[in-house]
Amino acid sequence: MIGAIADDFTGATDVAVALRRRGIRTVLFFGLPPESAGPPEHDAVVIALKTRTASRADAVAQSTAALGRLRSRGVRQVYVKYCSTFDSTAEGNIGPVLDALAEAMDVPVVAMTPSSPEHGRTQYNGYLFVGDVLLGESHMRHHPLTPMTDSFLPRLLERQSAHRAGVVTLAQVRAGAIGRRLAELRAEGVRYALVDAVDDADLVTAGRALVDAPLVAGAAGLAGGLAAAHARTGREDAPALAPQGAAAVLAGSCSARTLEQVAAMIEAGRPAYRLDVLADQDPESLARDALAWYDTLDAAAGAPLVHASAEPAALRRVQEALGVERSAAIVESAIGRVAQGLVERGVTRVISAGGETSGAVVNALGVPGGVIGAEAARGVPWIHTSSGLALLLKSGNFGEPGLLVKASR
Structure with missing residues (x-):
């Protein structure tokens, strides 16, 4: 049994679907699962936290509590899921969380990689690439919350951790020498x-080498490699039913890909409403106005979009006027209230773009978790809840430009 701890909600869905793809029955909880919960029969459990930009103390406390809950469920392997762009604040939280969990589990060496080739993330000689450029030269250099200007992963991790970090080179991976290299690093x-x-x-090779490791970390790519090693031959999940009912799209991410997806919704003629936080800083009135707009729509117009996504120049104006944290908090609170109002009005398919946005939506709706279903895009699965609500939580950079249009049909 595998237990995963993810640092945000969309990352949790990404790692959950990487497990499910290999026929591993996977359930996802938003926050700590109830101690006595009896979810459907499963082989893996994923706990979605919201710790990527939390304080170090809060991130460690939440992650340690999640570890305790996983141990009480008898998991044999714990997987710490972080973003494939390794992004966090300068002080953490990847290092502090791993330090705490490794100490709690008495693990001397923790193998990890943010590599996720299907998402264009690869690691070579310890350097992280986004597509064909180094992380520090990619769009992540200008991320509004977690700007990444260094590409060398051991150096990034050592700035956050009390411990040293080293590299298992590609040559060692392909020579089948991962175990030997880990022993060398431990001795050092x-x-x-x-x-x-x-x-x-390479990830499948790493998964085989690490299948018995008690603590592993990385993006969804390595989780898929571990799942391949754990999967039982010939075992497949039953095909997931397509989600049904009225749909709505909520977008708070300002990533380049989400901006393309928002533009595709508008170009497709879908009704669209933009939350203008410069004009109104009250989340309640922002949401009230958006829902009043929704109430005027003709159902024949198709699933609508409510968004706060903005081009870089517009985003800078908002952040300069209101501050990064305050502007983000207003957007998240407003979108959470909109989600509540939409579900009250009969929406049964909620599609959310952005990690922080998705966290706000899930918290506002009080969704405890669900069963991982079919993917609307690679790494973007439907989550089926016991109440009949279906959620699609999309990381800002995931999916093709037409994803929001297609998923909300």
Whole structure:
């Protein structure tokens, strides 16, 4: 049994679907699962936290509590899921969380990699690439919350951790020498081993080498490699039913891909409403106006879009006027209230774009979790809840430009 702890909600869905793809029955909880919960029969459980930009103390406390809950369920392997762009604040939280969990589990060496080739993330000689450019030269250099200006992963991790970090090179991976290299790093007093991987075959190799490791970390790519090693031959999940009912799209991400997806919704003629936080800083009135607009729509117009996504120049104006944290808090609170109002009005398919946005939606709706279903895009699965609500939680950079249009048909 695998237990995963994810640092945001969309990352949790990404790792959950990486497990499900290999026929591993997976359930997802938003926050700590109830101690006595009896979910459908499953092989893996994923706990979605919201710790990527939390304080170090809060991130460690939440992650440690999640570890305790997983241990009480008898998990044999714990997987710490972080973003494939390794982004967090300068002080953490990848390092502090891993330090705490490794100490709690008495694990001397933790292997990890953010490599996720299907999403254009690869690690070579310890450097992280986004597409064909280094992380520090990619769009992540200008991320509004977690700007990444360094590409060398051991250096990034050592800034956050009390321990040293080293590299398992691509040559060592492909020579089948991962175990030997981990032993060398342990003898040198190195706690963290960043494993090179530039394609899915490298991740499968790493998964086989790490199948018995009690604590592993990384993006969804390595989780898929571990799932391949754990999967039982010939075992497949039953086909997931397509979600039904009225749909609505909520977008708060300002990533380049989400902006393309928002533009595609508008170009497709879908009704669209923009939350203008410069004009109104009250989340309640922002949501009230958006829902009043929704009430005027003709159902024949198709699933609507309510968004706060903005081009970089517009986003800078908002952040300069209101501050990064305050503007983000207003948007998240407003979108959460909109989600509540939409469900009260009969929406049964909620599609959310952005990690922080998705966290706000899930918290506002009080959804405890659900069963992982079919993917609307690679790494973007439908989540089926016991109440009949279906959620699609999309990371800002995930999906093709037409994803929101297609998923909300």
